[in-house]
Amino acid sequence: MTTTHLPQAEWTRRDSLARLVAALGAEDIRWVGGCVRDTLLGHASNDIDAATRHLPAAVIDRCKAAGIRTIPTGIDHGTVTAIFDDGNVEITTLRRDVETDGRRATIAFSGEWKDDAARRDFTINALYAHPATLEIDDYFGGLGDLAARRVRFIGDAETRIREDHLRILRYFRFATRFGDDWDAEASAACAALAPTLKGLSRERVGWELQNLLALPNPAPTAARMRELGVLPEVLPECGTREIDQLVRLIAAEDSAGIPADPMRRLAALLPPIVPVAEAVAARLRLSRKQRDRLVCVARRSAQDGAHPRGLAYRVGADCALDRLLITGADPAPMLGWQAPAFPLKGGEIVARGVAKGPEVARILQEVEALWVEERFPPRARVEELLDRALAGS
Structure with a gap:
């Protein structure tokens, strides 16, 4: 087992964490997972996870005695959340797997740190830091893998995937974020077990896809997933043309300085x-807002770039930006632009002698369409357009 020290970081110096350590005892708690991994890489870490020998009820009792409020967020699986003003901490009792079926696990609590480490997915996620000394316990070579920018399953890759099929998608996300190359054993296992993804909750699949697509450049990963038969299991609508489209989109985002957006x-x-x-929105159980956005972007055309601000006025800024970037049009005219209010009300049309009803709405829409087409001219021009519409009617 390799031992080193976690560098001091903002979160390791928090008074709230010192209170938590005092409540649970320095020998019975370790920082674990992403906060350790990211700090070793020099990245900021906001989500702090802890592992403990104490059973959940004891964690709650000890925290209460120390004046620390807790919420039993996942108590059936051993997780209690300690509430602090400067960031909550998830505290999970050491566990070992008793039975797994690829979607959920039956666990038993353990008193051994290595038992807990052995049930985690990747070696770089199984690093435990002592709160008092910041010494790191590394049971499966995670420090070496982190230094080599290598993402590797703990133990046999196929065995770990059979325990939780979502680990296939997690592998590609973590390898994209932390790896420099594809692990041969992991790739072979993901390819062999790709069909097991069909048994997963669609929400979990959608969440993992969004997390992957939020990374700086997931296009090579998407291509790799398609090559290995993984992507067709979760997104069969995506072909080589769509992969190429993602490549161009990411280049356009980078060129325009526009942040990545997974949707x-x-x-x-x-x-x-x-x-x-x-169909994709329904299958991945996306929200109504996300579904509407996908549908709006699906209506894109090569003509979208002819009048970017008009497009933004009609479909909204987010959808317009998506469509411009995906179709290769210049989004600059609409960046930072605020759509003006249409300077005409239905009452003005009624005042000009048109009876209330559908005709007023029709004329209003006609004038508004002309106003947008003419790049939002001032009020005087709107009155001219109204005169013309009334004369035509």
Whole structure:
């Protein structure tokens, strides 16, 4: 077992964590997972996770005695959340797997740190830091893998995936974020067990896809997933054309200095067909807002770039930006632009002698369409357009 020290970071100096350590005892708690991994890499870490020998009820009692409020967020699986003003901490009792079926695990509590480490997915996520000394316990070579930018399953890759099929998607996300190359054993296991993804909750699949697509450049990963037969299991609508479209989109985002957006990138991985967007949104259990955005982007066309501000006025800024970037149009005219209010009300049309009803709405829409087409001219021009519409009616 290799031992080193965790560098001091903002979160390791928090008074709230010192209170938590005092409540649980320095020998019975360790910082674990992403906060340790990210700090070793020099990255900021906001989500602090802890592992403890104490059973959940004892964690709650000890925290209460120390004046620390807790919430039993996942108590059936051993997780209690300690509430602090400067950031909550998830505290999970050491566990070992008793039985797994690829979707959920039956666990038993343990008193051994290595038992807990052995049930984690990747070696770089199984690093435990002592709160008092910041010494790191590394049971499976995670420090070496982290230094080599290598993402590797703990133990046999196929065995770990059979325990939780979502680990296939997690492998590609973690390898994209922390790896420099693809691990041969992991890749072979992901390819062999790709069909098991069909048994997963669609929400979990959608969440993992969004997390992957939020990374700086997931396009090579998407291509690798398609090559190994993984992507067709979760996004069969995506072909080589859509992968190329994602490549161009990411280049356009970078060129324009526009932050990555996972929903925009998901839209790029789909053909511009509304029923396809609707089907994917339903299958991945996306929110209504996300579904509407995918459908809006699916209506994109090569003409979108002819009048970017008009497009933004009609479909909204987010959808317009997505469509411009995906179709390769210049988004600059609409960046920072605020759509003006249409300077005409239905009452003005009624005052000009048109009876209230559908005709007023029709004329209003006609004038508004002309106003948008003419790049939002001032009020005087709107009155001219209204005169013309009234004369035509």
